[in-house]
Amino acid sequence: MLPGVKIFDLKKNTDERGAFTEIFRSDWKIFEGDSIVQSNLSISYPGVIRAWHRHSRGQVDYICVIKGAIKACVYNDGKDSKTKGQLDEIILNSETPQIIRIPGEYWHGTMCIGGEPSLVLYMVTKLYDYENPDEERRALNDLLVLDSRTGKPYEWVKHQKTEIKSNDFISKTTCRICGSNKLHKFLSLGPTPLANSFLKKDQLNKPESYYPLDVYFCSNCFLVQLLDVVTPEVLFKEYPYLTGASNPLQHHFSELAEEVIQNFKLAKNSLVVDIGSNDGTLLQYFSKLNLRVLGIEPAHNIAKIAEDRGVETVNDFFSEECAIKISKKYGPADVILATNVFGHVDDLDNFLRGVRQLMSDNGTFIIEVPYLLNLLKKLEFDTIYHEHLSYFAVSPLVHLFRRFGMEVVDVKQVPVHGGSIRVFVQKSLNKKQSQNVTRLLLMEKKVGLESLKTYLDFANEVFLLKEKLIELLKKLKERGNKIIGYGAPAKGNTLLNYCKIGTNILDYIIDTTPSKQWCYTPGMHIPIFPDKKFHEEPPDYAFLLAWNYADEIIQKERGYIQKGGKFILPIPKPVVI
Numbered sequence: 065m066l067p068g069v070k071i072f073d074l075k076k077n078t079d080e081r082g083a084f085t086e087i088f089r090s091d092w093k094i095f096e097g098d099s100i101v102q103s104n105l106s107i108s109y110p111g112v113i114r115a116w117h118r119h120s121r122g123q124v125d126y127i128c129v130i131k132g133a134i135k136a137c138v139y140n141d142g143k144d145s146k147t148k149g150q151l152d153e154i155i156l157n158s159e160t161p162q163i164i165r166i167p168g169e170y171w172h173g174t175m176c177i178g179g180e181p182s183l184v185l186y187m188v189t190k191l192y193d194y195e196n197p198d199e200e201r202r203a204l205n206d207l208l209v210l211d212s213r214t215g216k217p218y219e220w221v222k223h224q225k226t227e228i229k230s231n232d233f234i235s236k237t238t239c240r241i242c243g244s245n246k247l248h249k250f251l252s253l254g255p256t257p258l259a260n261s262f263l264k265k266d267q268l269n270k271p272e273s274y275y276p277l278d279v280y281f282c283s284n285c286f287l288v289q290l291l292d293v294v295t296p297e298v299l300f301k302e303y304p305y306l307t308g309a310s311n312p313l314q315h316h317f318s319e320l321a322e323e324v325i326q327n328f329k330l331a332k333n334s335l336v337v338d339i340g341s342n343d344g345t346l347l348q349y350f351s352k353l354n355l356r357v358l359g360i361e362p363a364h365n366i367a368k369i370a371e372d373r374g375v376e377t378v379n380d381f382f383s384e385e386c387a388i389k390i391s392k393k394y395g396p397a398d399v400i401l402a403t404n405v406f407g408h409v410d411d412l413d414n415f416l417r418g419v420r421q422l423m424s425d426n427g428t429f430i431i432e433v434p435y436l437l438n439l440l441k442k443l444e445f446d447t448i449y450h451e452h453l454s455y456f457a458v459s460p461l462v463h464l465f466r467r468f469g470m471e472v473v474d475v476k477q478v479p480v481h482g483g484s485i486r487v488f489v490q491k492s493l494n495k496k497q498s499q500n501v502t503r504l505l506l507m508e509k510k511v512g513l514e515s516l517k518t519y520l521d522f523a524n525e526v527f528l529l530k531e532k533l534i535e536l537l538k539k540l541k542e543r544g545n546k547i548i549g550y551g552a553p554a555k556g557n558t559l560l561n562y563c564k565i566g567t568n569i570l571d572y573i574i575d576t577t578p579s580k581q582w583c584y585t586p587g588m589h590i591p592i593f594p595d596k597k598f599h600e601e602p603p604d605y606a607f608l609l610a611w612n613y614a615d616e617i618i619q620k621e622r623g624y625i626q627k628g629g630k631f632i633l634p635i636p637k638p639v640v641i
């Protein structure tokens with residue numbers, strides 16, 4: 065960021081009535097030394113650019129977006145300045161409100177991005193003098209503002225960061241489980257690119273798609289969910305997440321397979337179907353035991369990997385139609401698995417009609433989903449991204465399955481993905497419910513999972529976590545420390561984009577997944593390198609984005625710690641280890 069340009073987070077207090085935000089206080093640090101004497105409001109339509117201008121007689125501008133989103137650009141052409149030629153692009157939106165300070169000597173301007181008009185509040189340190197305004201203007205395509213990446217005049221639209229194609233996503237108005245419209249938005253992480261849309265180098269200067277990332281609570285069935293649904297074809301066509309690449313998951317899956325085989329006494333040749341089977345890792349454990357296995361996987365690159373490993377895989381999205389085809393060809397399934405898949409499904413009704421269709425009368429449907437209670441308790445807000453449409457507790461699931469003549473017969477808590485629940489579901493005629501189910505239902509009510517206030521408090525804590533984390537990272541950076549990111553999981557991108565952590569803080573990120581190496585993170589554009597680099601040039605601090613594998617990673621990197629290297633854990637509160 066150019067010297068003197070500052071960004072300040074505002075605190076949005078949301079409750080049942082709406083929201084309340086303080087925008088100006090004379091005792092705030094950001095305004096130190098500046099006195100605001102005039103305030104203006106501008107409305108711009110999508111795509112409108114207001115640029116370039118500067119105030120060479122010293123006026124300072126403070127900008128805050130009241131509604132919609134803008135891109136603000138600040139450019140320094142100061143002759144003797146160290147930062148001559150530097151251009152800062154800053155995205156501002158009303159959902160995660162911020163104020164930016166722009167010193168008058170820099171050329172600056174704004175562009176309305178996103179699909180709606182933007183309302184922008186300006187607070188300035190000079191009264192506008194109509195006779196002799198402190199305002200110098202230049203045309204948009206003026207040669208003055210060069211883009212250092214291209215050496216050509218800066219093109220606002222070409223580098224427009226928000227490009228939302230309306231046919232890429234839909235915004236629902238009713239609850240995914242119960243159809244109610246009693247929906248309350250309690251957390252907004254701002255317009256965010258897709259968490260798995262890692263960029264190749266040549267994509268860096270191309271428009272990047274951003275989508276709303278807002279979280280809602282249904283006060284009818286208590287489901288926590290996203291309502292802006294990016295079409296699955298856009299989300300999952302080239303999914304880079306490979307199960308086999310992660311050792312802890314392999315262990316988890318072998319444990320799951322053993323449990324299923326022991327508890328359900330599957331006969332030889334029983335059919336086990338895995339929905340969202342990824343690279344076939346889980347099914348391999350079943351096929352070793354002479355069970356028939358079938359994977360269903362929508363990402364064609366990953367389905368192919370499974371096939372190559374000998375796991376028969378249907379390359380499709382699971383649906384009622386798909387289930388009918390499969391049951392005709394393979395017969396009914398004795399076990400249907402969906403690990404870390406159910407939360408990705410928008411049309412749960414269609415999905416469950418498919419499960420009912422495919423499952424034998426004595427069959428069991430087993431899902432694993434991250435448990436909402438852990439998300440709330442451990443402030444795992446970064447597990448929120450566009451792929452994850454629902455955040456489940458037991459109570460909404462019971463409600464959902466009953467609508468399809470199925471019953472939750474058992475629930476088990478498992479440690480994977482920051483804390484998940486393994487839910488066993490059978491057709492209601494077989495119903496023998498374990499006490500675990502009633503126990504968890506009671507507990508969920510007791511801890512407030514059915515109350516909006518719980519979620520508003522959570523949103524407040526997320527905001528405070530962000531403040532603390534940025535403060536810690538900035539402090540370490542100012543002391544001259546080298547900080548890198550350890551791991552580039554999808555959830556890391558929610559955290560990086562929400563906290564606006566870029567290459568100003570992290571020099572680079574290392575990751576063991578080959579498909580992510582030499583790419584850049586979506587939105588913040590941090591380069592990702594193979595983990596070799598971490599050992600060759602150990603940093604002072606490693607920021608642990610893959611915090612759910614903290615134990616394994618810290619164990620693996622004992623050598624780094626012994627030599628004085630330190631890890632920063634962001635969640636549930638920023639700590640240095």
Ligand SMILES: [Zn+2]
Pocket residue numbers: 239240241242243244282283284285286287
């Ligand atoms: Zn609902």
